């Protein structure tokens with residue numbers, strides 16, 4: 001068996017699979033890339049050929065325009081593909097956003113799983129994470145501190161709806177990222193019985209339309225910019241987090257500012273941003289999920305791409321699992337910036 | 340405990356007064372007795388609980404978590420109770436018992452059994468309940484709700500059956516969990532009995548006088564008094580033991596045993612708490628020394644002797660004088676004072692004036708340290724709780740102003756935690772800036788952002804949370820007075836300094852010199 005260290009290398013461009021001759025989520029433009037999901041820090045512009053799920057390719061096409069890959073090769077979950085010098089590759093759902101995938105690579109008897117970003121909490125807008133037993137598990141560590149334990153999303157949605165009932169005349173503006181978080185919130189709200197229109201900041205419209213065209217039903221969505229001020233009284237409005245602090249939110253009358261993010265678990269984070277209703281809803285694995293996932297894939301060795309790697313590696317060490325920090329600079333540690 | 344935890348969580352993040360009232364009202368409306376009564380007590384600071392030291396929280400956490408992970412987590416979160424609440428392992432505990440059960444268990448548990456009790460409760464709850472519990476026992480709720488605001492929410496719940504002032508009137512005769520109070524508010528029982536124990540009566544307050552009202556101020560209608568620069572207090576001596584309350588109804592008896600030792604009468608009096616050295620009234624800074632100390636020692640009592648300057652009488656020997664007109668109460672006060680002649684008290688004199696012009700001249704000339712301006716009280720006004728328009732006016736003397744240079748900035752707390760919001764400013768002395776004070780207020784949110792950005796761009800050195808900045812930004816500082824002070828490098832202490840304006844237009848060299856300030860000293 002060839003140890004993965006001998007064929008999966010950390011380069012300035014990112015993680016490189018030598019026998020396949022391609023990069024996984026490269027940080028710079030490359031000739032051939034495998035992309036786990038379409039968030040901006042993982043799906044960069046300028047690659048020539050990209051292998052990814054069909055949904056990821058569609059989102060990249062829509063977002064990157066001229067920077068979209070010249071050649072996109074879609075691959076369904078579970079479809080085996082032979083690549084380069086005898087590499088077998090397939091994609092497995094990561095549960096992060098629509099189209100997100102873990103990349104499974106096998107070469108000369110050893111198996112690596114590159115999970116990209118992932119979560120274990122239920123998400124009606126994408127396929128659920130599936131653990132794959134492997135020799136090396138490559139993971140993120142965005143929320144790798146034991147203080148990050150995300151509550152069930154339904155509980156957070158219930159808090160939001162309770163607030164809307166208590167303040168029926170105030171509009172509730174929820175900051176959320178355009179890709180994934182926004183659509184997940186809408187789906188969670190629909191699942192909780194919210195059938196009324198949901199108003200969207202202009203920056204959120206295109207991806208919602210794309211999700212719908214890819215088969216994710218989101219119900220009655222309306223552009224907030226076209227709404228009369230009276231329509232937005234007591235309404236539910238979604239906007240990118242950056243819009244909460246600027247003039248855009250100020251045109252609403254005494255809104256309740258909410259933000260849906262895993263960081264909202266720490267009070268100081270919410271306070272510093274002037275958030276009145278912090279909603280702990282994250283598209284990343286929390287501390288318990290990171291540890292449970294490592295156990296589920298039964299990997300004797302775990303490589304950590306980005307985040308609080310020292311804490312995760314310390315915890316793994318206590319259980320006899322070898323951890324290695326890849327220190328790939330360029331993935332968002334903050335979740336906030338990933339649009 | 341879930342409902343109380345949810346309430347604290349929302350109060351913490353809701354800046355708006357109306358929102359806070361709505362949250363409190365909903366909590367009081369939906370929680371059962373005695374849970375809500377203990378919630379009310381926790382929020383208004385009347386809940387007596389065994390407190391836990393931070394060391395106990397650390398010990399508990401150490402049993403449930405890895406030391407390294409705990410240290411990293413604490414470093415990241417920055418708050419001990421919050422760190423423990425978040426990191427404590429979830430066990431399917433099914434929730435903590437109600438607030439009342441938790442409070443009673445804490446009150447009945449002997450100190451050695453406290454750690455086990457806490458661990459059991461932490462196991463039972465979720466993260467938000469754990470945080471509420473830990474904040475409760477470490478005495479740090481900090482949800483930005485005053486007792487007054489809680490009473491406003493109670494009055495909203497009462498739907499006309501009880502006003503805020505009526506609640507205030509009986510408040511200090513009630514005890515947690517406030518069963519009788521809620522029964523009255525919900526219309527299930529008559530108002531609770533207010534007499535008996537010495538308790539606080541809601542004070543009459545004044546509106547600031549604006550130019551539009553100047554014409555109405557005549558000696559035929561109004562009496563004038565000096566406005567003293569101490570703190571407003573109420574001596575409640577209608578029954579034993581007598582108590583001393585601040586204007587905000589806080590019982591400050593323990594801090595002023597010298598004043599209370601002089602109380603040997605049956606009356607409720609309104610007056611100003613001051614520090615007096617012989618005939619001279621000391622600056623507010625001296626009073627601050629006493630206010631800071633909950634239980635003063637003999638030395639402090641001798642160094643800063645307290646007294647009360649009386650200006651009104653509310654009750655005399657059980658008789659409620661509040662319905663009487665001001666002039667009649669004043670006559671009763673003077674007669675009472677002549678008869679009783681209490682130690683450590685004197686009468687705030689009436690200030691005679693012939694017409695408004697004469698009064699304005701007195702106002703403009705008022706520069707004594709202990710005088711903040713004038714009070715104008717309608718001669719026919721009854722003593723009514725709260726701010727009654729036209730009855731009492733306060734006419735503060737105009738603030739003093741200097742142009743100072745920003746020297747250091749420090750991060751604020753709470754809502755301003757991520758901004759540089761505390762500013763040290765200085766004046767020139769022989770070409771060098773000398774710090775003369777600190778301002779935390781006076782700026783708008785937009786100015787705060789501007790200042791924050793300016794500070795980050797002009798930092799010359801950092802000492803922990805403090806940044807030293809280039810001497811290039813002029814701040815117009817307004818303040819209410821200046822006193823000599825040996826504790827300050829400049830030799831001067833400012834009273835209530837605040838930022839009146841950012842003088843982006845003014846070169847720093849043109850800011851004021853220290854002499855300008857020294858000339859303003861009374």
Ligand SMILES: [Zn+2]
Nearest residue numbers: 039096117338
């Ligand atoms: Zn992502």
Ligand SMILES: [Zn+2]
Nearest residue numbers: 041117331332
């Ligand atoms: Zn990422």
